[in-house]
Amino acid sequence: MDNRSEVPYGTLDLMVLRTLESLGTLHGYGIARRIEQVAQGALELNQGTIYPALLRLEQKGWITSEWGASDNNRRARFYSITRAGRKQLAAEAENWSRTVAMMARMLEGES
């Protein structure tokens, strides 16, 4: 059985922000690659879906972008996290760990 799971709802934004926070400025491909690397094959990511996510994050002012040249000398948009994005990430990460811990306690208690 394929134990790769779909991207849980609402976590893609968090993953993108975290990636940009740790690696600095990246283009869409770089972000997608990094997420897949970190997931170590545990995640079924359609790489295209990060683009609407990037637009959404940029509209919210959490990341910014500008055009630059990629490794193979094609024009690519490079994204980086903003101060507001870092704050959001911190808040969301905290939120997320609390949820995970709570779920873990609950599931352990049940079994």
Next chain:
Amino acid sequence: MTWPRVLLWRLFRRGRAPAELEEEMAAHRALLAVEYRRRGMAPEAAEAESRRQFAGTTQIREQYRATQRLPLLDSLAQDVAYALRQLRASPGFTAAAVLTLALGIGANLAIYRVLDAVLFRDLPVRDPAGLVQVQLLESHDPQRVSYPLFRELAARQHVLEGMFAVSDVALPTPEGARGYLASGAYFRTLGVQARLGRVFTEEDDRPGAPPVAVLSDAFWRRSGLALGQTLQLHGARAAIIGVAPPGFYGETPGAARDFWVPMSLQPLVTPGDRINGAAYSWLSIIGRLRPGITARQAEAALDPLFREFAHLTVTRFGRSYRARVAPANRGIGDLDRRFERPLWLLMGMVGLVLAMLCSNLANLLLGRAAVRSHEIGVRLALGAGRGRIVRQLLTESLVLAAVGVGAALPLGSRGASALVSLAGTGAGLPLETGWHEAVFTIAVALICTCIFGLAPALAATRAGVLSALQPQSRTTAGARRRYFGNSLVVAQVSVSLVLISGAALFARSLWNLRNQDFGLDREVVLVDIPLELTPQAIARQRALVWPLYERVNALPGVRSAAVSAFGPMSSLVRTTGVSTPDRPAQRTDLTRLVCVSPQYFETMGIPIVEGRGITDSDRAGAPPAVVLNQSAARALFGGAPAAGRFVSQSDHYDSKTALQVIGVARDVRFSSARDPFGFVLYVPIAQSAAPVTGLVLRATGNPGILAAIKGIDPNLKVGPVRTYGEAFDAGLGNDKLLAAIAGAFGLIALALSYAGVYGVLSYAVERRTHEIGIRIALGSGRKGIYRMVLREAALLLAASLVLGGAGAVAGTRALRGTLFGFAAADYLLPLLAAALLGLAAFAASYLPARRAAHLDPVDALRQD
């Protein structure tokens, strides 16, 4: 709520073009392919794998677009574009609608702008809310105060940051400019800085300081004067030290000031020493409250000072005096009080006219909706929601309203300035635009849109898909349209009834004013000889009394002539006190003094009702004589004969200076239509040493009066030569203006009603063509058809007259206070207006009725 963020994003980053996404995705796929090749795949396989990994591009594009979408805004943009296309497609309708709206909204804007300037606008100074007027109340009447009183108050008070005294009497200047005296703290207290040079201060107001003047911006531009030049003001030559900022018109709205000079110049520029004399009450005081002090606290603090020093101003024995501190954020003066009523009346009238225009427009739109019912049916059938279509139709109305407002803006500002100049007062009234006006305009546009747009849009979409698509369905949709149309016409005719009766009442009031009993002969010719209040001018005109009297009486063609000082319609009025041994002067007395030569009453046509008039025998040295008017005689002697009794020309009777009453003259309207008669003392000019300020004469032909005056003193300024009636008429500016505007609105209302009734009946006839054809085919006579159509008109009219009649009666009751000489019989005027409207309505229904009666039944039946 994500849309505000998305809106900002789209406004400032202009969104992201789809092409950019394509480029990003292509770059991404290329990098993927490179990666797969690096892992050892063949180029084609790498390409295919990268495409597999990067799947669902259509979905991604769609998602990407959705993230940037603003559903309401995008459909609004669509609607506006569609509306513009629709309006362009029918230029005739659009032009008519825009013109209608522009006129209606423009008129409303014009009146509103004046109303705003007169009633709502603060003085253009720093923090106007802190300004207060400090008044001395005699019983309940505010009094002007003397300078000595002001000086004491200013030195002793602690509740005001600053206070100043200002006079509203224009200084005599050779250039005809209007200059005013103000104490040194004037500009500092108001918080007004010079735009050029400097304003004057308390330093410039010390006695003996070099004379200075500050010009208003408008006068500075108009006169071409420069800083450092001087203004000659009788005994002083004032150096121009500064120019006030543009828009600053002084402390009295509606009374433009050209320049200000410090109070200390007064003894040099006008007669008398008012700086040290307590016998003049001529100043208004304005102050600025210290922070944290309320007007009430200031009043409490100033009141003891006023009581203590009231003797320094003109006070009368036995009266009580106290202080009043009132907000002066809108300045002082009576502009608002004088114009509040007429302006609200005009506002009401233009509002009604606009409502009529809107209902007319609603009728037009209803017609358009009927024409478009097929299109709307198709759109409903294709799945458009009713709300969506109503929104689209409303957008069309809104676009119309917006274009109309655009055209109305210039009309509004023109109209406002025209109104101010027609009213003849309020020169220098700042007609500025502001957020008040923006809010008003938008509100008017939105209300109009709702009035003329909503009902037709709802009616157009109510019919439903089936009936809209079926050609025979005209009856149901049509019935609804007729119902709306009829109510609109009833509303229109009712409103016109109100407007037309209003116009009739104003016209009647004007007629009453002009044809009232003036107590004299309106045809007498008056020549005003203005008097400058300088000692030289007074002496010169005093010496001219008898030379003028004799010269004018000797002119060929002059039947009788007399000279006078301070007579009716004169530019100067002199008031005095009057008392008898039994009755000292009362606070409510209004007593005018008129100095007249022999033949005055005969020339003016003022009947002497008791005793005799003033004759040659009442010369200097003869016993002092006086002629009273009827009001004075009645009040002073209680109906007993007055001739032979004595009065004093002062507040308290003094037998040593008493004048003997030699006669009683009829009451005369003195200077304006609504002038109360008051008391008048006519004294012989020979016994009064008064300067001549007017000539009155009756003549046949043109005796060349101006040339005769010039022959005696070529430098004497002479005002207009006109009959009393003309002079009186000139003072009716506001009444004429109101009557004219009301009349114009009445005519518009009549025309709109005519058009409305005509439209509704034409439609009714057209809709019933088939039925009428059958009736005629079955033998119904022409008369019957006429009767059928006219009955419909009569029903409409009856409903309107009931509604409008109630409105007209209510309006008449509300207007009663404003109308001159209103009598109960004037309630007939609305009836007359109703008759006029009835006539118009039947005239409007005649054509459709005729068309119906002369239908060819064969054509009519073939139509569908």
